Amino acid sequence: MSSQTARTGAPAAPHNAGVSSGSNPWLIAVLVALASFMEVLDTTIANVALPYIAGGVGVSEDEASWVVTTYLVANAISLTASGFLARRLGRKAFFVGCLALFTISSVLSGLAWNLQSLLLFRIMQGLGGGGMVPVSQSILADAFPPEKRGQGFALFGVAVVVAPVVGPTLGGWLSDNWSWHWCFLINGPVGLFAMAMIAAILREPATEKRRQLQQKGRFDLIGFVLAATFLGALELMLDRGLEDDWFSSSFIIIVATICAVAFMLMIPWEISRPNPMIDLRMIATRQFGTSLLVMLGAGAIMFSTTQFLPQLVQQNFGYTATWAGLVLSPGGVVTMVMMFIVGPLSGKVQPKYLIMAGALITALSMYDLTNVYGDLGFWFFSRSRILLGVGLPLIFLPILAAAYDGIPPDKTDQASALINVARNTGGSIGVSLASNVLAHREQFHQGRLAEHTIPSSVPYKDTLQQVTDYFAAHGSSLAEAHQQAIAWIGQQLQAQAAFLAYMDVFWVLTLISLAAVPLALSLRKVKLGGAAPMAH
Incomplete structure (x- = not known):
């Protein structure tokens, strides 16, 4: 990508050199959003299906939870290398290849004959999915002219923010009425359609591919191994910690040690590389580093509420898996509407103020849930989710305008990957934190x-x-x-x-939301008028 201005932080396509030259940008946006929707959907769709999966493959529900863990770990590992591979192979080839791997492994997951085969296919699925979403942002940046880029990313944002909400609803309905296998098989026909259409309409000129190859250095293999080990071990520790009783478990001690050693070795190695896998100097800047922290918090709120609100109404109010998912649906509708409002708004209002407003509304949503008791009805929970549907888009879209501000064009792919890593890791931290608060405070x-x-x-x-x-x-x-x-x-x-413990969980999430307010105020002003790529 050639740059727009560095101050907008939005990568723009070179004239007549974009990936999608000559194609309808809205069609590209729909197809890319569809592919990314499937990938994000699979981070949550299996959660409510775990009891069915456990029964289907003849294992305990604790063992079945590895279906979620392996996907998250593989996803984190893939994200670290996605920027380099997209530049080396070309965005179109890399994106279609990732989509093909994701689609094939999804079908294989649905046809798995035991837990071991299912975990293998979920690892493949996570590797394919982790590479898709960051590259989607670059494809969209090239597809739209700068003045319409915000609208394109708003459409993309609808898919990737609503997907975690739809996941439990769809997973619950499929498991209740059909079979857990369809939680994965459903990706087959959708993936084949998206793959065929994207392969047909995306264009990546040979001159652009040659330019990318000439500008990029060698693959930082050691940096990749260290970063992948650190992120993979961190995801594994966060996801399995409570179930394995944290540091009372020798497994968790080993994983935590590996995570810490990889992190300590990664820092001096990456700082000394001319083309590092992870640019730590970029992370250390006030603007990008603060944006990553805000994205960590937003990911924690989104994923933890998506998991624990359905769990609350199922365990304490007698909702079915389908109705538990439907509790989230009104908030999903509001999120879709808000994306198209925030898109144009982010071109007129400084990101720091939008993020601050979003954090306060999100905190209000979490505070509302601290009043939970046994006689509450469906619309109490839906109302809190509607408030969250207003608040989160005010964080997710503007944080990207802030994060990309001052990032040189040749670093945007890496910045995109890091933003996605922050959202996923924040989600894992949020779920792990909420799980521990719930367990210990209930006791x-x-x-x-x-x-x-x-x-x-x-x-x-x-x-x-x-x-x-x-x-x-x-x-x-x-x-x-x-x-x-x-x-x-x-x-x-x-x-x-249990009610008192859930109150404590939502108090913690309220404080996390409020912590984003001073962080937002520390961000500098950016030049308005462009749009940064939307993070998954």
């Missing part, structure tokens, strides 16, 4: 509530008598009614402990 609250549930307590004795009378009036013998009353009180205690 804490259960212990505190149990202190007051003792035979000598007057409120306990009054409640026990009233509930015993209720069960006796409905046909139970006095002895049976007494046992039923004790069991009922125990269930209520566990339910209240």
Whole structure:
């Protein structure tokens, strides 16, 4: 890509040299968004299907959770090399190749005959998917003229922000009504269509490919291995930590050690390279480094709420997997509308102010959920998700205008990959943090509530008598009614402990949202009028 201005941070295509020269940019945007939608969808679609997968391949649900872990680890590893490979092979060839690998491995995942084969195909799927989304941003940057680029990225943004919301809904419905296999098989026909259309309409002139080859240095293999090891081990530790009891597990200790060693070796190596796999000097700048931190927080909010809100209504309100997914749907609709509002708005208002507004609205959404209790209905949860659907687009689109500000054109592919790494890693950190808060605070609250549930307590004795009378009036013998009353009180205690623990989770997410406000204020002003590529 040749540059627009460095201050806009938006890579622009050279005249008559873009990937999509002569093609309809809106058609390219739809196809690229469709391919990226599938990839992002697969980060969440399997979550609600894990009990079905466990039963289907004859393993425990804990073992089945590796289906999610392996995908995230492979995705993180692939992201680190996507920029270099796209430049070396050409964006069109690399994108179509990644899409082909993703589509084939999706079908194979649906046809897997045991857990080992499923994990292998999910690793292949993650490797293919990790390379698609960063390159999608560069393809779109070349497809649209600068004045319309914001609209193109808004369409792309709809796909990649709404996909994690659709994932649990679609996964739940397919698992409830068809089979868990269709959570993966559904990508087959869609992927073949997108692959054929993209191969037919994208154009990448030979002159552009030669220019890219001449400008880029050798592949930083050691840097790639160190970065991939660090990110892969970090994802693995975050995803498996709670289930393996963190540092009480020798496995987690080994993974954490590998992660730390890879990180410590990566820093001096990458700083000393002329063409590093990860440009640490770029990360260390105030503008790009702050943008990465905000993206980490946004990813944490998006992924943790997408996982824990359906979990809350399923476990504590009796929702089916399908209805739990539908709780997220109104927020998805609002997100789609907001993307087309924020796109043009980001060309008129400084990103720092939009991000600050989005962070405050997101914090309000999380604060709303701290009022959770047992008599709430469907629309309470949907309302909080609608608020989140307003807030997150005000963060996701403007943060890119800020992140790309001052980035030279030959670094935009790497910047795109790092932004995606930040979003994915933030999601893993958010889910891991929320899981630990939920588990430990539920134990804490259960212990505190149990202190007051003792035979000598007057409120306990009054409640026990009233509930015993209720069960006796409905046909139970006095002895049976007494046992039923004790069991009922125990269930209520566990339910209240769970509600209090979820309140603590949403308080933590509220604080994460508010932390983005001072970070946003530290960003410098950018030149308005261009649009940065949309991160997945």
